[in-house]
Amino acid sequence: RNMSASISLQRETSIAYFGSPGSYTHQAAHEKFGDSVLYYPQATVNDVFDSVEKSNTTYGIVPFENSTYGSVVATLDNFISSKVQIFAETYLKAFGQCQKWLDTHLKGVQRIDTFSTSKAAELAIVEPASASISNSICADLYGLNILAKDIQDKKDNTTGFFILSASSGKPTKNDKTFLLFTVDHRKPGALCDSLKIFKNNNINLTKVDSRPSLQRPWHYVFFVELQGHKDDDVVKKSLEELKEFCLDLKVLGSYQNQLQV
Secondary structure, three states, rough: OHHHHHHHOOOOEEEEEOOOOOHHHHHHHHHOOOOOOOEEEEEHHHHHHHHHOOOOOOOEEEEEEEEEEEEOHHHHHHHHHHOOOOOOOEEEEEEOOOOOHHHHOOOOOOOOOOOOOHHHHHHHHHHHOOOOOHHHHHHHHOOOOOOOOOOOOOOEEEEEEEEEEEOOOOOOOOOOEEEEEEEEEOOOHHHHHHHHHHHHHOOEEEEEEEEEEOOOOOOOEEEEEEEEEOOOOHHHHHHHHHHEEEEEEEEEEEEEEEOOO
């Protein structure tokens, strides 16, 4: 669903995205927001978080997970110290590995790795007798002809993105909530006790992840995505109970579930 139709976008609405023009994150942002907003490329995931936190842009968009390669650690790490909230999620089919197609159709042709899909597209313009593995927005931006589509090895390779804002989305009855917490490792079974709260309240967990807290060695931050909105009574009850086992607890946002499984 295009976000231009679902929220009242004004001329000054802006979005910071990770990467350069034509990157996957740019494409995901464009599919969600359309042509009605101003787009600002950012060199790092951290820059996107900063842009939203300082109110330089209305929204930010960053990758958070790939179905083949797992979580994007730079995004998880930024949530630890940032005040921004997750406003929405969106998904995009991504190339991933294309070795099988290349081995079959372009055997013996030199392959050059680039930093991004947009950089590959730029090179394809200036380099004679060359082609790039890019996305459709790159083809439009750089005036390239599409020679073949859907060449990835895994047809279901998908990347998920978080749209960041100063606040979360409103409940829709089909929501997910993302939160982080740390536990006291001196208490045996502290993590197990924490996660059991969700089971006892009949809340389904859709993702569990961990990252070093950077506070002290072997101390971890746990990330949990659950079904439900932070304003739902049963979620509120669970978070209150969770505080008993956690050294800290931060709700990173609630958003409508966009994942079609």
